[in-house]
Amino acid sequence: MERKKGSILLVEDEKIVALDIRKNLELLGFNVVAVVASGEAAIGKADQYLPDVIIMDIYLKGEMDGIQTSEIINKTHDIPIIFLTASSDERNIQRAKSVAPYGYLIKPFDLTDLRITLEITLAKAETEKKVKESERLLYATLKNINDAVIVTHPDNTIRFMNQRAEKLTGWERNEVLGKELGSVLNVLDDLDNEGLIYILSSAIPERLHEIRNLKLLLTKSALPLPIEIHTNSLVDEYGRVTGFIYSFHDITLQREIEKALISSRNFYLTLFEDFPAMIWRTNENGQFNYFNQTWLRFTGRSIANEADKGWYDNIHPDDRYDFAENIRLAHVNQNKFELEFRMKNSIGEFRYVSCIASPYFTSRQGFSGCIGVCYDTTERKNLELYLERAKNLAEAAAKAKSTFLANMSHEIRTPINGIIGTIEVLMESKLDTEQHQFVYMAKRSAISLLNLLNNVLEYSKLESGKYSVQKLRVSVKEILQDSFVLFEPEANLKGLQLKFTVPENLDEDIFTDPIRISQVLNNLIGNAIKFTKRGSISIGVEKQVDEDKTAIFHFYVADTGIGINPELQAKVFDSFTQGDSTSTKKYPGAGLGLTICRQIVELMGGKIWFTSEVNKGTTFYFTIPETSEAEIEHVRLV
Numbered sequence: 001m002e003r004k005k006g007s008i009l010l011v012e013d014e015k016i017v018a019l020d021i022r023k024n025l026e027l028l029g030f031n032v033v034a035v036v037a038s039g040e041a042a043i044g045k046a047d048q049y050l051p052d053v054i055i056m057d058i059y060l061k062g063e064m065d066g067i068q069t070s071e072i073i074n075k076t077h078d079i080p081i082i083f084l085t086a087s088s089d090e091r092n093i094q095r096a097k098s099v100a101p102y103g104y105l106i107k108p109f110d111l112t113d114l115r116i117t118l119e120i121t122l123a124k125a126e127t128e129k130k131v132k133e134s135e136r137l138l139y140a141t142l143k144n145i146n147d148a149v150i151v152t153h154p155d156n157t158i159r160f161m162n163q164r165a166e167k168l169t170g171w172e173r174n175e176v177l178g179k180e181l182g183s184v185l186n187v188l189d190d191l192d193n194e195g196l197i198y199i200l201s202s203a204i205p206e207r208l209h210e211i212r213n214l215k216l217l218l219t220k221s222a223l224p225l226p227i228e229i230h231t232n233s234l235v236d237e238y239g240r241v242t243g244f245i246y247s248f249h250d251i252t253l254q255r256e257i258e259k260a261l262i263s264s265r266n267f268y269l270t271l272f273e274d275f276p277a278m279i280w281r282t283n284e285n286g287q288f289n290y291f292n293q294t295w296l297r298f299t300g301r302s303i304a305n306e307a308d309k310g311w312y313d314n315i316h317p318d319d320r321y322d323f324a325e326n327i328r329l330a331h332v333n334q335n336k337f338e339l340e341f342r343m344k345n346s347i348g349e350f351r352y353v354s355c356i357a358s359p360y361f362t363s364r365q366g367f368s369g370c371i372g373v374c375y376d377t378t379e380r381k382n383l384e385l386y387l388e389r390a391k392n393l394a395e396a397a398a399k400a401k402s403t404f405l406a407n408m409s410h411e412i413r414t415p416i417n418g419i420i421g422t423i424e425v426l427m428e429s430k431l432d433t434e435q436h437q438f439v440y441m442a443k444r445s446a447i448s449l450l451n452l453l454n455n456v457l458e459y460s461k462l463e464s465g466k467y468s469v470q471k472l473r474v475s476v477k478e479i480l481q482d483s484f485v486l487f488e489p490e491a492n493l494k495g496l497q498l499k500f501t502v503p504e505n506l507d508e509d510i511f512t513d514p515i516r517i518s519q520v521l522n523n524l525i526g527n528a529i530k531f532t533k534r535g536s537i538s539i540g541v542e543k544q545v546d547e548d549k550t551a552i553f554h555f556y557v558a559d560t561g562i563g564i565n566p567e568l569q570a571k572v573f574d575s576f577t578q579g580d581s582t583s584t585k586k587y588p589g590a591g592l593g594l595t596i597c598r599q600i601v602e603l604m605g606g607k608i609w610f611t612s613e614v615n616k617g618t619t620f621y622f623t624i625p626e627t628s629e630a631e632i633e634h635v636r637l638v
Helices: 015-027 039-049 066-076 090-097 111-144 163-169 193-202 205-213 252-273 293-299 310-314 317-333 378-427 433-464 476-493 514-530 593-603
Strands: 007-011 031-036 053-057 081-085 103-106 148-152 158-161 186-189 214-218 224-235 241-250 278-282 288-291 337-344 350-362 366-376 467-470 472-475 497-501 509-512 536-545 551-559 608-613 617-625 634-637
Touching (some): 007 015, 007 039, 015 031, 015 111, 039 053, 039 066, 053 066, 066 090, 081 111, 103 111, 148 163, 158 163, 163 241, 186 224, 224 252, 317 337, 317 350, 350 378, 472 476, 476 497, 476 514, 476 536, 509 551, 514 551, 514 617, 593 617
Parallel strands (some): 007 031, 007 053, 053 081, 081 103, 497 536
Antiparallel strands (some): 148 158, 148 241, 186 214, 214 224, 224 241, 278 288, 278 366, 337 350, 350 366, 467 634, 472 509, 536 551, 551 617
16 A cells, blocks of 8 residues: 555554544644554554554553564564653663664653654655665666676775676675675786787777776686776765775677787788789878788889879879879778779889779778779770770671662662563563463562562661661551462462451551561561462461550461471571571572561560471461550661
């Protein structure tokens, strides 16, 4: 139950005295929560009310007197007790002192004595309560922190030691309380080799004051333990020293890490010296303070010549500013950079050098400068220049070839068209059967030569990247119909059935290049007729919509011809590849048609593939995505 403010429990076995005291307490404004006459009843009411003060008569009737009752209450509750007594018997006074009462009232007493004693008792109880709470908080903190803590009296005898201190020293708290500090915290200066390594590595200006705190603790088992220790005084409100706090922690791991870092640093410096690349380093101020042996062999200079910015004299004058600016910005922004520049070697020859530099950091100082690695890239640079010249020559040759083919195609196409026209006029004249056959063969040969010329010219345009794709609104159905009408007579002449299939939902216009689609279709249909002796040829298209809601048109050309041998299928779309490459081949052609088809389809954003089985036929497929009308009307793909 929560204790009431200013509440009093009165323990008095004389009723008249009890009534008088209660009356006086209430007159003074105190709240008397209960009046009892025995020790047993007092214990029960103390548990029930938790009063602020208990006024208890020393002489009580029953098995327990007031002193015995107070001893029991003090074990469970921290309640101030004021004793009442009618005599000053020395023996009882000494017994009463054993339970540390807050005051005594000698009967009879007046109202003033009662008020003063109660006020002092309540004030003292409140002060002691705050002190105890503060001590509990302090000891709970010291008990649970990671550092080991030992608290001593002013004479350096131990009054507290936390669990971490027990673990590090090897002593238990109940063994050392009251002992002199030096018998438990036995420390020596850490002057062994390992300790010196740690101390010297820590000896940067801002940490010099910490070196004196590095000690060796001799544990209970006499084993040395490296620690870092700090001492602070405990003072009261008047500035008087009331004790000392010693806090320390194990630095074994930190010291091992420091040693490992020193060893690693030495290892890498040795490694850097003969590393097959030129290495340099700057400090945080941008001063160059390290060059490895590979660097010095390359330049033929000493470190004294290279130090700070002395080596800048070796950089080509045209490249010097760029490097200086890059290194400056790397220090300002603490970032990496890559740069190629020319630097003079030991024989005075300027060589191309590729340099990569990065900032480096230390755990104590943060940004410490930059480390750079440089490689002689002269051979690579010369190769790049050679390849650039070769590329320019190749482009010039390709341009010359395209110009030559364009000019030659014009010069050749004119006489071929004249030959075809003359043959067609001749075929309309009166010829016998044998003559007509000869003239027909001449016409076929001239047409084949014209097709070959057109394919070579198309291939040349595609190879040079000079190929245009028109974007027009056209009907897919009309594109297929035009191809069907074009090849139907030739199919009928060979006794082949030419089939044409377009779904009803494709009776719509699309935005694409009808000329290029027709070019691919016509090439595929022409091949199908050429390689099919009997049966049929089917052409068609289907429409699909992908995840981006873009319309994709799937075209196909299927035949029942000779098929493609499995060993040749992987090369079908390669330039100048033919199904029949023998000198007495039955099927004419230069092997460019399918190559041109593949390049056109890919330029339009589609794909082309096929399935084939020998003596059963081949089906070619290709897809063309519809282009949005938001795109430009005419696109040149390079």
